Amino acid sequence: MTSVQLEVLLQTLISGLLLGGLYALIGIGMTLIMGVMKIINLAHGELMMVGMYVAFVLFSSFHIDPYLSVLVAVPVLFILGVLLQKFLINPVLKVEAIIPENQVILTVGIGMVLANVATIIFTSDYKSTPVDYATKAWYLSDIWKESPIELSLSMPWSVSFLLALIITALLWFFLTKTDMGKSIRATAQDKDAALLMGVNVERLRVFTFGLGSALVGAAGCLLLPIYYLYPDLGGQFTLIAFVITILGGLGSTVGAIIGGIILGIFESLTSTYAGMGWAPVGRFVIFVAALIFFPGGIVSILKRKRFGK
């Protein structure tokens, strides 16, 4: 392998990893909701879009950095999620229906409403937050002068990646160390048993939907400095989150992190070695492969190993 080929490979892996970190944060909210409520929330991408518009408004009217607006977007999205669950999804859950999955259909409707409301308020123009550090990057040759290859690490991408890691770590801490978190995991594992143990499942569902929305809202804020924004952007990210949820294993946070990073790296590798037009194809090849070869997702493989010993 020549040094040029090595450079291309390493640079591809770096961007894949950074992209994967963001994907993981986008997917984690969906998998959390999936685990507790056993429904796929197809308004996930639209909730992210709402988070991005929160950051955009703060940037354009008060010059607040998109990264700082995570602190505002998270509570806003949490409240939005809580309201959606309490007044729209919970009532539907109680109704006997011909199709058992009509909450899923409801989320599609919620997504459409959110996208159209955003179109009415902000028009469907592209918006972006041109921050000063948008193209800042660190270079290997600046640190190590004789380096035979040149690698670059984008500053906003790295910051987004790090913040995504921190948020995920906080979530993990919350789920494993606090009472509330433990109840969420208990409900995800066995709803009836949790109910018998005195967990208020109804309230927990409301809380989880809020938490899932808040997480994807945070992901939106982290994406904004490196991307741009328009009301219809939700759909493509709902799909990505969906693929990650299936790949990682339904309801598993660890699975979502690993799934996100695998997806990011796989997409980057297909872009480099098969052509960028093939990246979406690669995404769905992974999706189908996950369904056929390990239907329980990555987490099922991890579990099998552990029990095997």
Added chain:
Amino acid sequence: MKRLTLIVLMSFVLSLCAANLFAADTFDLVIPLPLTGKQAKFGEMMKRSYEIAAEEINAKGGIKKTKLVLSFEDSGAKPETARAIVEKLIDTKKQPIIVGEYTSACAKAVAAVAEERKTPYLIVASADDDITRQNYKYVFRQNQVNAHYADSVIDFIQKVVKPKTVAILFESSNFGTSGADAMEKDALKIGMKVVLKEKYEAGSVDFKPLLSKVKAAQPDVIYMVSYVMDASLLMKQIKELRIDAKLFAGGAAGFAIPEFIDNAKDAAEYAITATLWTPQVKFPGAKEYADKYKKKFGDFPSYHGASAYSALYVTKDALERAKDWTPDGIRAAMKATNLATAFGQVKFEDKEGYQNQNFADTFVLQVIKGEHETVWPEKYASKKYVYPMPSWRERR
């Protein structure tokens, strides 16, 4: 009581007649264009430009003393919507001429409808070559075709840069593909080797894998055919990876509008782009139009606006010469057009396999100190081009 009803009814009928009489003094032109959706920026600029032109025309007495009344229909850059709008305009409103639309996909759909219903259609800013290559009799195109978009860029490259290799990146759409194919042909003609030709999905987040492949191929020129947001993301990520080609060139569209510089900021510096018009050209009325637009809306318009502005004058000219205002009468007049406009001399020719196509000069813009400047052909230049440009490392 009966009598009262009768009076009311009569007066209603009379007022309807009166409205019809008044209507005879106006010429209603409904223009389909994208006012929402991804292409709304371009649609908005064109709408403003049509309005400026209509205002001027009406101030000077209208078309044959008939007031020109414009209205707009939003197609959202969706071909099926554009088609439905135009079917309605021709079938129920009996509008004898269609002007407008922006994306090639929409223009293609509209052209098919217009041809089928034998109504002249004037294309304003859609570049896909095929549209005027289908032996359509009723479809006229005022803007240059994609195959010639890059003529001046090629000329600039050949005379100034003298490169050996080129990498072509393009979005997977009608416009992107035809632009890239045209560039590939031109490159062969001037002996430039195409080391990489790759498409991407519009709206991608991360171009870096693709760009690191470009970097490894070390092309002298990177040529990109993109709409606006992809164009600025591409330049930003090129800067991030410090890809030092001798020249970054864009194929009009996304690279030629002010939003490109607003979004890409310093990463846009020194990038050149093909364009069909600049505010600095010396066509009659061009400067007046550009100044008027800037005064009203704060920014100079790009070729999309200028073409829309001039299209209304072309329409006026054809209507004035037409022996009657029927689709066929207007078509015959349109065919004989030879008019000096702010967009240059407009005449519709049949050559190189195109029909009713206006062949206009193209220009090269370069971003210099955060502004689009005309740099080529030299006789139109507003500033001297910057070449060679500093490497990314030197820029800071």
